[in-house]
Amino acid sequence: MNxxxxxxxxxxxxxxxxxxxxxxxxxxxxxxxxxxxPQPPQHHHPFQIDGSKxxxxxxxxxxxxxxxxxxxxxxxxxxxxxxxxxxxxxxxHLLPIHAHILRTSLIQDHSVSLQFLSRAAxxxxxxxxxxxxxxxxxxxxxxxxxxxxxxAYSMSDSPEEGVYMYREMRRRGLCPDPVSSSFALRxxxxxxxxxxxxxxxxxxxxxGHQSDSLLMTTLMDLYSCCERFPEARKLFDDxxxxxxxxxxxxxxxxxxxxxxxxxxxxxxxxxxxxYACEPDDVTCLLMLQACAxxxxxxxxxxxxxxxxEHGYSGARNLCNTLISMYSxxxxxxxxxxxxxxxxxxxVISWSAMISGFAINGYGREAIDAFEEMQRMGVQPDAQTFxxxxxxxxxxxxxxxxxxxxxxxxxxxxIEPNIHHYGCVVDLLGRAGMLDRAYQLILSMNIKPDSTIxxxxxxxxxxxxxxxxxxxxVGHLIELKxxxxxxxxxxxxxxxxxxxxxxxxxxxxxxxxxxxxxxPGCSTIELKGIVHEFVSDxxxxxxxxxxxMMLDEINSQLKIAGYEVEISSELHNLGAxxxxxxxxxxxxxLAIAFGILATPPGTTIRVAKNLRICVDCHNFAKVLSxxxxxxxIIRDRTRFHHFRDGHCSCNDYW
DNA sequence: CTAGGGTTAG
Numbered sequence: 001m002n003x004x005x006x007x008x009x010x011x012x013x014x015x016x017x018x019x020x021x022x023x024x025x026x027x028x029x030x031x032x033x034x035x036x037x038p039q040p041p042q043h044h045h046p047f048q049i050d051g052s053k054x055x056x057x058x059x060x061x062x063x064x065x066x067x068x069x070x071x072x073x074x075x076x077x078x079x080x081x082x083x084x085x086x087x088x089x090x091x092x093h094l095l096p097i098h099a100h101i102l103r104t105s106l107i108q109d110h111s112v113s114l115q116f117l118s119r120a121a122x123x124x125x126x127x128x129x130x131x132x133x134x135x136x137x138x139x140x141x142x143x144x145x146x147x148x149x150x151x152a153y154s155m156s157d158s159p160e161e162g163v164y165m166y167r168e169m170r171r172r173g174l175c176p177d178p179v180s181s182s183f184a185l186r187x188x189x190x191x192x193x194x195x196x197x198x199x200x201x202x203x204x205x206x207x208g209h210q211s212d213s214l215l216m217t218t219l220m221d222l223y224s225c226c227e228r229f230p231e232a233r234k235l236f237d238d239x240x241x242x243x244x245x246x247x248x249x250x251x252x253x254x255x256x257x258x259x260x261x262x263x264x265x266x267x268x269x270x271x272x273x274x275y276a277c278e279p280d281d282v283t284c285l286l287m288l289q290a291c292a293x294x295x296x297x298x299x300x301x302x303x304x305x306x307x308x309e310h311g312y313s314g315a316r317n318l319c320n321t322l323i324s325m326y327s328x329x330x331x332x333x334x335x336x337x338x339x340x341x342x343x344x345x346x347v348i349s350w351s352a353m354i355s356g357f358a359i360n361g362y363g364r365e366a367i368d369a370f371e372e373m374q375r376m377g378v379q380p381d382a383q384t385f386x387x388x389x390x391x392x393x394x395x396x397x398x399x400x401x402x403x404x405x406x407x408x409x410x411x412x413x414i415e416p417n418i419h420h421y422g423c424v425v426d427l428l429g430r431a432g433m434l435d436r437a438y439q440l441i442l443s444m445n446i447k448p449d450s451t452i453x454x455x456x457x458x459x460x461x462x463x464x465x466x467x468x469x470x471x472x473v474g475h476l477i478e479l480k481x482x483x484x485x486x487x488x489x490x491x492x493x494x495x496x497x498x499x500x501x502x503x504x505x506x507x508x509x510x511x512x513x514x515x516x517x518x519p520g521c522s523t524i525e526l527k528g529i530v531h532e533f534v535s536d537x538x539x540x541x542x543x544x545x546x547x548m549m550l551d552e553i554n555s556q557l558k559i560a561g562y563e564v565e566i567s568s569e570l571h572n573l574g575a576x577x578x579x580x581x582x583x584x585x586x587x588x589l590a591i592a593f594g595i596l597a598t599p600p601g602t603t604i605r606v607a608k609n610l611r612i613c614v615d616c617h618n619f620a621k622v623l624s625x626x627x628x629x630x631x632i633i634r635d636r637t638r639f640h641h642f643r644d645g646h647c648s649c650n651d652y653w
Numbered sequence: 654c655t656a657g658g659g660t661t662a663g
Contacts, residue, residue, distance in 0.1 A: 110656095111654095111655075111656070114656065114657090115656080118656090118657080144656065144657065147657060147658085148657070151657075151658080177657095177658095178658075179657055179658045180657095180658090181658095182657095182658045182659075183657085183658070186658085186659095212658090213659085214658055214659050215658075215659080216659085217659040217660070218658075218659055219659095220659090220660095221659070221660080243659095244660090245659055245660055246659080246660085247660090248659090248660040248661080249659065249660050250660090251660080252660055252661080253660095280660095281661080282660055282661045283660090283661095284661095285660095285661050285662065286660080286661070288662090289661090289662085315662095316662085317661070317662045318661095318662080319662090320662045320663060321661090321662050321663085323662095323663080324662075324663060346663095347663080348662060348663045349662095349663080350663085351663045352662080352663040353663090354663090355663065356663095381663095383663055384663085386663090387663080
């Protein structure tokens with residue numbers, strides 16, 4: 001309870017403190033405490049008026065002579081020195097104490113030096129060089145003092161020093177306790193050193209600390225950060241009594257390893273009778289992230305409900321995650337509802353809302369929100385601009401986008417990062433200004449990454465620019481980052497201009513390099529369960545019905561005027577073959593399943609891992625009109641809201 | 654005589 005109590009002002013520290021003076025100093029502190037203790041009540045509280053600190057300090061000293069200190073509250077000078085150290089917040093206040101400790105040999109007092117060390121090494125002072133100096137003056141540092149140093153290093157810019165100190169304490173014959181190992185592991189995680197972590201793990205086992213659940217969760221974190229999920233899982237299974245945090249760590253392991261569906265399933269498993277573990281706010285946060293990845297709107301709503309029941313729905317970080325989840329699930333109105341209901345919106349809230357508008361195709365609203373946030377006195381940061389610029393690129397607002405890009409560094413002093421450049425390249429590329437986009441990439445003072453080249457390649461595909469497309473693929477190959485999708489894009493560029501020779505060449509190249517194409521995969525959620533389809537999928541339990549339904553839809557849509565779009569996704573197959581391949585794209589299977597399994601009129605929400613193709617885009621457009629269904633498809637980069645034969649996006653027509 | 658450790662937002 002008293003942990004949070006702080007002094008109203010930092011006690012004045014005498015320049016040259018001698019041990020004889022410590023007593024009066026101590027008396028000051030005791031008095032200080034009695035003054036601020038609500039019991040017994042003071043008839044006159046000197047600190048109630050703001051800005052009168054100096055004045056009250058004077059009163060305080062004047063009153064000292066008259067005020068008697070109750071004997072029971074008097075403490076030893078040593079303990080008071082510790083309290084004094086604990087209450088310091090600045091390095092300048094530590095210096096005279098340091099001198100005093102050295103002069104009086106109190107440095108040998110482990111408790112005193114530990115307190116001093118943790119003040120100097122951890123926040124708010126956090127001076128590593130200084131604490132290192134102090135540490136070297138301690139004659140025989142003990143485990144706790146080492147731990148403090150390791151902890152400080154693990155949070156610093158040179159975490160590897162933490163591991164070094166961990167080894168050093170062993171050399172000095174000290175046996176690290178679980179806490180030492182846990183801090184050393186943090187250091188390993190920071191530098192993602194799996195070998196270092198495994199060594200610490202080995203020591204942990206030899207020291208017999210394998211039943212320490214806090215240490216085990218840190219180890220899980222290590223393995224999951226180093227992409228060793230099975231090891232992390234094994235550790236979790238061996239924890240005898242798993243608390244909520246242990247579950248949370250497991251969930252975050254699943255999320256980090258892209259096993260989103262498994263992460264979601266843990267929400268119910270942890271609450272089951274076997275484990276009887278209550279999800280907390282962090283669990284909810286992780287669940288919402290999982291929902292956003294999976295487009296699992298219904299499950300997200302369930303988590304939202306759980307949050308409301310358990311009183312977490314007011315937390316700002318959770319609301320921000322809710323905004324992101326709802327908008328990334330294509331439910332912009334719900335996202336906006338949460339946003340509007342928030343009392344204290346920060347940059348993150350505003351940016352989340354702006355990005356939400358952006359991916360759902362509401363460019364104007366995104367820009368309005370950007371203006372509004374500044375009126376509310378919230379300063380945009382780098383990520384806010386990512387949202388604004390992507391809004392402009394998705395909605396084809398070229399002039400506005402360029403203006404924001406310009407103002408970003410000029411008015412807001414934010415240097416463009418790779419994401420900003422990516423948005424602008426996309427913006428220029430879509431608008432057909434391919435050369436300008438190319439020049440922009442060449443002029444960046446950051447090294448272009450594969451994503452940015454891929455963006456330009458996509459624009460080359462839209463505008464059928466063979467020359468630049470080839471150059472861009474060259475850059476990707478140079479970066480050793482060329483993926484299957486890039487070759488497919490190049491292939492499509494060639495076929496869109498009918499260059500079959502080149503198409504053949506690329507195909508051969510892909511075969512030689514044994515490049516595996518990523519299978520298209522679409523998901524649709526029904527009653528909280530996420531169903532997954534890949535092209536030509538035959539694994540779904542209702543596949544026969546789904547295929548039959550798809551055939552029926554195809555014949556209905558043909559009547560409505562839909563034609564299989566052959567010209568742009570041309571591979572040099574026969575026309576019939578082409579039609580066959582295209583008709584079982586994963587998103588079509590998912591949509592067919594949606595029509596099959598939901599009552600008429602229900603909105604169909606599908607998420608796809610790749611970009612939607614022109615044919616499927618047409619398919620969805622006609623279907624939204626013919627079947628009178630709203631269809632919302634989330635592809636790799638954005639949402640397509642289909643209604644009455646139209647789409648919210650301007651990518652295809 | 655007591656000290657210190659785990660998950661988490663756009």
